Amino acid sequence: MPKVQFIDPRVARQAGEITFTPIPVNQYKKTITEEKANFSDADFLRIYHDMVVIREFETMLNLIKTTGEYSGTPYDHPGPAHLSAGQEAAAVGMAYTLTVEDFIFGSHRSHGEILAKGLSAIQKLNDAELMQIMESFFDGTILKIVSKDFKGTTKQLGRRFLLYGTLAEIFARETGFNKGLGGSMHAFFTPFGVYPNNAIVGGSGDISVGAALYKKINRKPGMVVANIGDASMACGPVWEGLSFAAMDQFKELWEGDMKGGLPVIFNVMNNQYGMGGQTCGETMGYGKVARIGAGVNPEQMHAERVDGYNPLAVIDAYRRKRQVIEEKNGPVLLEVLTYRYSGHSPSDASSYRSKEEVEAWQAQDSIASFGNSLIEAKVTTQASLDAIWADIKSVMLEMFKLSINDNISPRMDIHKHPEQIGEMIFSNQSVVSMDDQRIPEVNHPMAENARVIQISKKERFAFDADGKPFSKMKQYQLRDGIFDAIVDRFYKDPTLVAYGEENRDWGGAFAVYRGLTEALPYHRLFNSPISEASIIGTAIGYAMCGGRVIPEIMYCDFLGRCGDEVFNQLPKWQAMSGNVLKMPVVIRVSVGSKYGAQHSQDWTSLVAHIPGLKVVFPVTPYDAKGLMNSALQGTDPVIFFESQRIYDIGEQFHKGGVPEGYYEIPFGEPDVKREGSDVTILTIGATLYRALEAAKILEEKYGLSAEVIDGMSLVPFNYEKVIASVKKTGRILISGDANSRGSFLNELARNITELAFDYLDAPPVVVGSRNWITPAYELEKAFFPQPEWFIDAIHEKIVPLKGHVSSQNFSDPEQIRRAKQGV
């Protein structure tokens, strides 16, 4: 896209070949004695210690799941436990060199990584810093529990803190790291650089790239490690994350100190199984994960396979890869070969592998062999190692007992506070800038921006004093309202970035961002690959780390391409983190028309169904600007729908036109666009304008006065205004462009029925689109609600209109027939 890059046909068409360089496999060969130069005896023992902590932790959970007790203390843990016994060297090796500022993301099998990174951070923090973290986290709740009657060092206290917080989280205690709302597969602790683990395979594959993006764009120290599994390499979002991370523009187009690759290491914990599927030989074709690097970029992602059964091999790799990252040559792909002893989960009988295989790997057990080599190299003695084991078993049992004590570690009291979880779904904060210490990077003052100047000359109300409309070109349009709010925020919040397909240069497919390219450096506005999972996934990671972001989904129909990100990740993390994380992500989603079945769908209902998302759909310039301002001022994920039918529409309702200054419109407040007394029409989205046409027909032809309300928001939604209207009119028709089956319109109808039953003169009637594919533009009138449909539905279901001849069949038998046919 950028004009600076000339695609020369002579070069592009030249004959040649793509060459690869060999990808190293298990090349580490040093002995302990050789490594003594790099590690002190204490370092070696610490590595051993950290591995044992993980082994004992996982062993404890396995015993609880399989025998109902640990060291004679019974406990029932009904929740998940995806254990990583066997993988300790991989986890400790990964975490050993990481600084506190380095972030790790994980998978469903990440207890080991949490503990390894936590122990590594505790080691690197000085005592004051460590105490400060422990004292401030949840007002010192965890610290109070683990420090009671404890006399040891601060670092030992830190270890207790880490073990207890993780265990309490796994056991769904309110004293857990995430108030028990994350659990085994989502536990994390950001002050130690431990970012969320993810119960969706490959879930961290794109989120972690967003975290790296945050570090790069906001010049934060440290790098990001995405711990994902060998089986996740088949997942689309992981590929999308790899592709996004490897974009040429980081090295080719981003300017100044921004030039260079993303600081991210895809650390594939290759335990060789995806549940029961054997990735090498059965369910994948890569043979070795590291091969994939060769397909991603010319640097082959600096990929290699390292022996994850030897912690020193992994540490060695990390020392080398850190260099790559620091030289801005990321991303890196590291395959860490390992093996898990337990099944996928306690219910897995390991029927897919032989006993001999497990025993063969156990015979080379990483802890045992590392311990033996330490003894051989005279670093330590068996007695010292035994002491390490005894110490860990003792603290483990103590932390276990604390974490299952209902008095010390209660669960959320949802009887006493029945709305406690509900109150955690949204953070509902009002924050101008996510980093008020920095000045936003821009190319010129806002007043000098060509688009800003152009908009300032526009007519901010659609009609002149005589009620005649100004020409489209002169009107301040819906797209101008959206632009206004966004450009304003770019000048207020240095962390704000926007990206998606065709966001830069082109100015967005629908010209909302026209002029923004000139105002912003590359790293604040850029084009993404055409891969929606990476667009949303990276935005989630970006926001999780503290930034504000506007990812764009060019057509609503593409939401399916980022289903996991929109349904499973974005809405969940605020509550699942115990409100540790904020999620200021405003996804702009454009609802199409004219482009047939895969480019014209209104999927507002799909996202409105998912708890944890705010969903708005403004259809006037005034509303669009006010709601976008609110969205960008907030700290919650917002799905901001726009309609391609009306990007050029002027402001027809707000007296005085769209204000020039900043203003917010609160979410959830429907707006009466036309007052009336006989029937209420409530619309979601661009259907508003067809409802207004219908209102005109009702008035002129049938003498019915229609009140038209624009829902504006789907989530949240204040019913009071609608109920007041229904009390007045007794009748309501609800319309939107979503196909009617399962649409949010039905949710509105149900609530209105319940809330205003005694005031209703007829059941609330829903007029949505047909349950078909969206046909070609020329046939759309048979599919989307049309003004006459409103009249037909009122005639058939609300009040028969004298002399009206219906064009659409809204009769009961037809309704039943359609339902029977499933159309």
Added chain:
Amino acid sequence: MATVVIMPKQGQSVESCIITEWNKKKGDQVTKGEVLFAYETDKASFEEEAPVDGILLELFYEAGDEVPVLTNVCVIGAAGESVDAYRSGGVAPKKEDNPEPAVITEKAEQQVINTVNPGTGTGAISPRARILADKEGILTAGLSGTGPRGRIIEQDIQAVIASNPKTTPLAKKIAGQEQLQPASIGSGLGGSVTAKDLTSPNPVYNNDFEIKKLSNIRKMIAKAMHSSLQNSAQLTHHLGADARRMLELRRKVKKANDNGYPVNITLNDMVCFAVVKALRKFPQANAHFLGDSVKYFSKIHLGVAVDTDRGLMVPAIRNADDLSIQGLSNQMREVAASCRKGAVNPELLSSEAASFTVSNLGNYGVEMFTPVINLPQVGILGVNTIVPRPKDLGDGVYGFVPFIGLSLTYDHQALDGGEATRFLKQIAIEIENLEFEL
């Protein structure tokens, strides 16, 4: 020439209709536009109107019959005209054993779209219309709705409101509660409908009875009376008082009235005044029996039974012992009038408001009765008509003297027979020795 009425074809797919009701019978004079019969399809109900004036000469089908569309149903013409030409050859209408379900086709769709025409009521009513009807006291049974499939909707109730005479708020309330319908012209001001203009909508003619729901006031009286007899040990003593003194005073009052004296002191006023005086001497009768205790009143609150159109009411004259007979008389008249107007303060109607009650049936010639106590009061005095009775005038001379009958019902739980008798006697003494200045 006679005019034949056929079963209309209501829509493309309709093959036959069922006559639901005949509004006219053979031989009736009908006027153009009058409804002859109602009929229905499987989707809606309709009415057929007389196309011309004339006599309904013949009905070929009865209510309940299924009639193929476009078949002759009845004939209207002049008296004596033959209808034979319109009989379908004497052949009974063909009935299908298995009427085909309406197949929804393109054609059916066309038809269905037109079925929202209002028909006669199915009884369905929107919540909004129902609440409005209740509030306005409008009967919805039998009302035809204009909503989809004949549903009664708000505009139908509004239409009834507009067509109904003005209705008083009380009438609206009672009509709503008791499902009564208003007369077309009321007896109130400007023809407005009052409560007494409400009648039951029972549409059945020639019944020898009519079932009416109890009015609220009737329900309350019924409950109070039944409870009184259930929950007390009441019995009645009868005794006569020489009424000569009273009649003498009454004559004086009348005469004074003729000369402009403002207060018309009636015999009843005098009895009540005597009762107040007697009660002063028998505080145990001026009391409420409360089961485990008795509440003795230091003041006398006299309940007086008032017959009104709406039923019996017993308002209390508070502090009757403070009143002169003139004051008592005035108050009694006032309170009775406000009871009849329905404007009495409801607090005065409570049986707790009075400490003793007088019920006078003398006007109606009643010679003796057993009034029922207003619990928790311990007694009630029934006042009977005045009858001449022989009396020993002294010296063995007997003459007919007017006697007023007094019937005291008392709660034996609270009073013994002796004291009740002495109290009753005291009332008689007070009556016989009544004195007041005009």
